[in-house]
Amino acid sequence: MSGLVPARLSGADVVRVGLGGLRSRPTRVVLSALGIAIGIATMVSVIGISSSSKEELLRRIDRLGTNLLTVAPGDTLYGDEAKLPESAVEMVARIGPVTSVGATGNVNASMRRTDRIPEEVTSGIAVQAAGGELLETVGVGVRHGTWLNAGTGRYPAVVLGAEAAKRMGFDRVGGQVWIGGRWFSVIGILAPAELAPEIDRSALVGWDAAERYLGFDRHPTMVYERSADGAVEDVREVLARTVNPESPEEVQVSRPSDALEAKAAAAGAFTNLLLGLGAVALLVGGVGVANTMVISVLERRREIGLRRSLGATRGQVRVQFLAESLLLSAFGGVVGVVLGAGVTIGFAVYRGWPPVVPSWALGGALGATLVIGTVAGLYPAMRAARLAPTEALATV
Template identity: 80%
Template sequence: MSRATMTTPLPPLVPARLSGRDVVRTGLGGLRARPARVVLSALGIAIGIATMVAVIGISSSSKEDLMRRLDRLGTNLLTAKPGSTLFGEEARLPESAPAMVARIGPVTEVGALGTIETTVRRTDRIPDEITHGISVQAASTGLLATLDVPVRHGAWLNPATARYPGVVLGAEAARRLGFDRAGGRVWIGGRWFTVLGVLGPAELAPEVDRSALVGWEAAGTYLGFDGHPTTVYERSADDAVEDVRAVLGRTINPQNPEEVEVSRPSDALEARAAAAGAFTNLLLGLGAVALLVGGVGVANTMVISVLERRREIGLRRSLGATRGQVRVQFLAESLLLSALGGAAGIVLGTAVTVAFALYRGWPPVVPLWALGGALAATLAIGTMAGLYPAMRAARLAPTVALASV
């Protein structure tokens, strides 16, 4: 053998590269060695993610229900009520207010209520002081179509029955008086009135739910109603709502339009949706805190894992594993641990959302961006929680790691 052959330098040693599959298998191997600790650590992540997904899902389901109700009920309903005079006294709407509103071009439906100072009772034996919180109101025949309120049983007032002592009960008034169907009589203003019908819920006019509604003409004949409406309701074309709103006060009371208060009942539902969104942000903050606590638990688990596995780290380094490979191994374990908790949290949060929405009769809605955000938050927490333990494991020298066992 020649001297040249004996002195040929050996090629430099190149550490083997870890494929993505190898990284996952190594990370799963580390997790399988400590299943109880893994489950408890993942539980913290799962609770945080489940809270965030459920909060967003329940809020979205509630908003979707509100939006569907708004689409069904419409946002083109306006109400006009008496405001205050310049002297601070309560103003009155003119008797001609409903007829004047009906003359506005884009207006399609008009209805009116007029409060009557009397009580309604199941029998004449009940004292006048016991009213059950039910008001008696004169109602125009166009009220039901304007408010789009269903008749649960019986019939609504018509031009014939509106002249005689008959009454239609709102949903809450019927419940308090013990009526679930038409028929029977109630005592109003010193005489008997026949119950002609029972209404369903009036979502845009809750005052109707707590009222006993008498025909406009009958209220004047039998109960001394003065004919001045206390609330005028109107519906118009969707694209003309703001224009009608601008002229409604001047149309009802041309001399003193400032004494007329105009509002849109659908604004209350939209405000409720906005308030629910603000409350959702608060609950999301609580979910983020729970997720942060879960991340601290994962970091603690990984730090303890590094301390307990010094011999394994030293052995791998002695066999040629680089610092980067050790770092990737422990970072992969942290990410897999967080992903396990995140997946469980997404499933749990979605299940809670669906169950709660179905219980409340809402359409279940879990936005895709919420699931994507939950996954991104899980990976971010896993990265932050595993970065320090991975760097600490990579800094261990093989001889020190083996000698410390």
Template identity: 65%
Template sequence: MKARTTGTAPRAARMSPADMLRVGGAGLRSRPMRVFLSALGIAIGIAAMVGVVGISTSSREDLNRKLDALGTNLLTVSPGQSFSGEEARLPKSAVQMIGRMPQVESVSAVGKTDAKVFRTDRVPEEETGGIAVLAARTDLPRTVGARLTAGRWLNAANSRYPAVVLGPKAADHLGIRTTGRDTQVWLGGRWFTVVGVLAPNELAPDLDASALVGWGAAARYLDFDGYPTTVHTRAEESAVGRVQELLGATANPESPNEVTVSRPSDALAAKEASDDALSGLLLGLGAVALLVGGVGVANTMVISVLERRAEIGLRRALGATRGQIRGQFLCESQLLSALGGIGGVLLGIAVTTGYAAYQGWPSVVPLWAMAGGVTATLVIGGLAGFYPAVRAARLPPTDALAAT
């Protein structure tokens, strides 16, 4: 009895995902330099995007930490302009009047003097270096959150005598590194002893480039008239808006329109907004770089299809289906893009960490930025590899083998 045969061809063996990865990886290993350059294009785009997000996030985290430490409830009162266009003047009683407000936690003030400060008495008067000499109240650090890096602040004892506290920029300009009885500066035509150096203050940056003397010493030695030029007010967190509305009329009841009230933390927020705008521009540039990298992947895969026509024809002749050929080249493009994406994420993290360390910021790279970077590369890889994969799958076996 004869066995009956069927006219159907044997079904092609199915390729497991592991087999597909091995085949795709072998295709990449056969041309390492081209793969490296294509992956580098992807990596540059992803690194730019991750780095921009990471640096922006690190900067914002640093700002938030500073605001948490300094508080957002500091308000600044300064003289505005009169109706005649001249600079107005705050009353001498402004500090006391503001201090009586029930929702004000603390208040202090500084007053500008005409004195100049120099490292020695032999420096020409015009070479002041832009250092302002301010009369300061002893409670100023508590209100503005000022800290000292050296020495001590003015107190009830030395604020009446020739003692001075320097801001960090003023100390650098004068070359002051230490404090004490032997460290003196020429201020207002006499020697003042440097008793302290302030740390940088984000909410009161004017203090950084100033020399601060006691309120009584300024009146005694520098002809200070006693009028405050800046009143710093610390309000209750829940009442900042209300206090801000009333400060002008409280500081100068006769001419409240001649008073300027500001919130230093708003300036920091505005700076952060401008940084965000710049970050948006850089993200756009990173997206362009990523698109260029995707073009590089597509170019690599198209050339790979042309160079490997004999391999494609041989695999088709041995029973590989169009779907398997298409899957092989899609897998290669995805692997190539994933290499670039992972490398770009690592490079972006390294750039963020290095820049944050240089700036003294905490290093923060959001998880969504890292995951989004890899996902973006896989999408780019899929789009870039789709046409070459379809082209490879449509090659007739006989034509592909004939090309050899």
């Protein structure tokens, strides 16, 4: 008898035995797997939605371009607000790699819907003088009407930014607004300016008209320039000295796309927080699986005793219950991955984003379920394997 060798269970046999144990308690299995599924779905959807949002932001950056730089006045040595020279636009245009230049200048005037509205009620809209190449440089389209040209830029005509038009109640061109004590005709409404949100909240009049009717001093307060992609940093280095050779320290140069890139990077911090919540849900699901397996061992002592009496080894009993735990977790993991991917795709389509579910997230989610299943099933499997046949059958 000492030469007898116990039969070995093949992989198919292990899966078949594990599934048989799960099928005998379907309600408990579904409830236990639900905890795993919720945790995995949370983690996959968080990663997917974050990746989709980031992909949309990066596509916007690519579409808008990273070659736009802005020049604004800083402070003087004595802390006063500096001014850009009147020739700033012409000076920037002389830089070799620069392809287009536009500018705006603050005008000391307010805009109101009618002359009956108190002067202090401006709705947060700034009146600015604008150069002809502003839209081309910033990359803003005209939603309704037309942009300022050599003719309209000399007369009391105004183009409203997207937000300014909304606040003033304009959804089409036509009509007039009260600026600086006289009527200006609305000839255009702009589309949103994603890289220059200050334009959205502005009423733009021609450079010459601003000087003639509103007392504009012709000093630009914001210069926008675009250059060749490969020359952006070189242009950035010389912009301040070019705009104001005498006091380059009074000039501020920035790149608007940096804010969008920082936003894309900051999204990762919030994602990590939500991943932590998903990990907690997954841990709770793992505890549920462990609890289910422990109860299963207690309820199935007779089965364990019979298997041991018929020749099953401790290792085979251990493998059986460990397989049940792994299959239970894997079932929850697969359901969670499908739910998480579905939520990601649905939310991305709703927001108009490109749906992105990283493959590493799917693989990591399934790997996490197997780890959870192993850890959760290890103790119950070892406990079942330690039961002696006589002890197990004695409880019947």
